[in-house]
Amino acid sequence: MxxxxxxxxxxxxxxxxxxxxxxxxxxxxxxxxxxxxxxxxxxxxxxxWFCAGRSDALKNIGDYLTLELAGQPIMVIRDNDSKIRAQSNVCRHRMSTLLEGSGNTRSIVCQYHAWTYGLNGALRGAPAMTLNDKFKKKDYCLPQIKCEEWLGWIMISLNQNAKPIVNxxxxxxxxxxxxxxxxxxxxxxxxxxxxxxxxxxxxxxxxxxxxxxxxxxxxxxxxxxxxxxxxxxxxxxxxxxxxxxxxxxxxxxxxxxxxxxxxxxxxxxxxxxxxxxxxxxxxxxxxxxxxxxxxxxxxxxxxxxxxxxxxxxxxxxxxxxxxxxxxxxxxxxxxxxxxxxxxxxxxxxxxxxxxxxxxxxxxxxxxxxxxxxx
Ligand code: FES
Ligand SMILES: [Fe+2]
Incomplete structure (x- = not known):
């Protein structure tokens, strides 16, 4: 054969x-x-590096878009400091995805049990979690993904060692x-x-x-x-x-x-x-x-x-x-x-x-x- x-x-x-x-x-x-x-x-x-779109598509604080890169759900969002950041779009509780499509939001609220994150990914609130001795809000933040703006493009990378895009x-x-x-x-x-x-x-x-x-x-x-x-x-x-x-x-x-x-x-x-x-x-x-x-x-x-x-x-x-x-x-x-x-x-x-x-x-x-x- x-x-x-x-x-x-x-x-x-x-x-x-x-x-x-x-x-x-x-x-x-x-x-x-x-x-x-x-x-x-x-x-x-x-x-x-992967292009997530144009920066001017996210003009205002709280504007976001979502995408999948190599199987990873990701959100790209303009935070309260007016910086565009990319972060994991997966809840840190029981791992539901968070945002869908694109839009504007003041906070990121998981649609499963309402754990709520700030635009910078830090956990701000989680209902009915006071009786778990080990749970500390400050331990929870959405994993951050490399994100750089270049000539008006939003470029993201899952590789923390990726060379700066300007170079x-x-x-x-x-x-x-x-x-x-x-x-x-x-x-x-x-x-x-x-x-x-x-x-x-x-x-x-x-x-x-x-x-x-x-x-x-x-x-x-x-x-x-x-x-x-x-x-x-x-x-x-x-x-x-x-x-x-x-x-x-x-x-x-x-x-x-x-x-x-x-x-x-x-x-x-x-x-x-x-x-x-x-x-x-x-x-x-x-x-x-x-x-x-x-x-x-x-x-x-x-x-x-x-x-x-x-x-x-x-x-x-x-x-x-x-x-x-x-x-x-x-x-x-x-x-x-x-x-x-x-x-x-x-x-x-x-x-x-x-x-x-x-x-x-x-x-x-x-x-x-x-x-x-x-
Ligand atoms: S999975 Fe997100 S709050 Fe439970
Ligand atoms: Fe063609």
């Missing part, structure tokens, strides 16, 4: 040992096996600091679930090779393969640039923007910050996807976006942005079709990974990043 037992991490290590000029797409076991999913949850999502992403700031991404305002945020592996969607974002065909119904006609620039990636991210036409007003710098110069005024930057924050940044607007695996065959997507300050204060811009959002929704429908078809194909016995184009350089760098956690 042939040996059909494979080790997906080993297969990936072999795949990335090939130089880029001869490289192939990642092995299908990387996308389709529980073994690889467990590897990435333990070694990537539990170790690296690991300093090259991003060097590259696109003049966009002042921290000043952009979020105007929409949605969640979606698609039937594909999270990496298929991440890789789809990283390459613009698919634009002319997959997006022939929307933006495909504007995309010229010969004008795409895909430099080699960095340790913590990869990126590529597209130049936008001057008539696409919102993708060009506003006349009041005096910081961006020359071609930067019409440059769109596509940033893939590992593992799963994907940002399209233009001088006028931005949109992003923050991805998390939902099993092998589904991806949980946090999809948001908004505008730069000059456009936010421009009365015409709202209508322009509505048009951009409609276009983004149409583009997403096309991407959903392509990425769900890739996942179906990956499950085929006949599927084998083909060679990569020079326009898929970011995919190669992403594969190396995934393998580097082995």
């Amino acid at each position: 042939p040996n059909t037992i494979s080790n997906p991490v080993q297969e990936l290590l072999e795949n990335v040992s090939t130089p880029f000029t001869q490289a192939r797409a990642m092995p299908k076991s990387v996308y389709t096996t529980k073994e690889f999913l467990n590897y990435e949850l333990e070694n990537i999502f539990k170790k690296d 690991s992403l300093s090259e991003v700031t060097d590259l696109i600091g003049d966009f002042r991404m921290e000043t952009y305002t979020q105007t929409f945020s949605e969640t979606h679930v698609w039937d594909t592996n999270w990496k298929v969607l991440a890789e789809n974002f990283m390459e613009s090779y698919h634009l002319p065909v997959c997006h022939s119904g929307t933006i495909g006609g504007l995309s010229k393969l010969e004008e795409m620039d895909c430099p080699p990636g960095k340790e913590a991210f990869n990126y590529h640039f597209i130049l936008k036409e001057p008539h696409f007003k919102l993708a060009n710098a506003h006349p009041n923007n005096t910081i961006l110069k020359g071609d930067w005024r019409r440059t769109t930057v596509l940033l893939a910050i590992y593992p799963s924050l994907l940002i399209t940044l233009t001088p006028g607007y931005f949109w992003y996807l923050s991805l998390h695996p939902k099993g092998v065959g589904q991806v949980h997507i946090n999809f948001g976006g908004g505008m730069s300050p000059e456009f936010v204060s421009d009365p015409d811009a709202q209508d322009h942005f509505k048009a951009v959002k409609t276009l983004l929704d149409d583009v997403n429908i096309e991407d959903r079709g392509c990425t769900e078809k890739v996942f179906k194909g990956l499950l085929s016995d006949h599927a084998t990974p083909g060679h990569l184009s020079h326009l898929e350089r970011p995919n190669y760098d992403f594969a190396k990043y995934l393998a580097s956690h082995a």
